[in-house]
Amino acid sequence: MKKMIVILIMGLLTGLNGCASQVRVTCRIHPELNSDSQESVGQSIIQKETCGSQDQWHGLLGGGMVTVSECGNSELIYLGKFGDTIRIGYREFIHDMARPSYSMEVTYPANAGRLVFRNTILEISEIGRDYIKYKLISTPTEKCGSVYYY
DSSP states (O other), rough: OOOOOOOOOOOHHHHHEEEEEEEEEOOOOOOOOBBBBEEEEESEEEEEEEEEEEEEEEETTTTSEEEEEEEEEEEEEOOOEETTTEEEEEEEEEEEEEEEEEEEEEEETTOOOOEEEETTEEEEEEEEEEEEEEEEEEETTTTTTTTOOO
């Protein structure tokens, strides 16, 4: 009988305090896959927003079911052509604030037909000193439950 009372009390406390449920991840990516795109120096080549949301039971005393979400953004930026190289910048944001430790600059040969950065593949059709023409061939989406292109 004591075990039954303890189990019942534990169940009630869980109901009052709450517990977490499954996380849903959505991704918004620009540009669309395999579409012709052109950007100038300083503009984003690829923008990716990943949002995770979770319905959490905060218990009867905590307001019941509450949806909690967190979004992170990342982008590749065309920084221009300099001699035989092109420069690409990468940065991540959380809550619309740049994180310096998550920014970097990479260089590629200007004659490279494809650029690969963190499993994102770009096919380059033309590079000028102040513009780039390209197609987004692939970008990782395995963690995304839903993917939207805009």
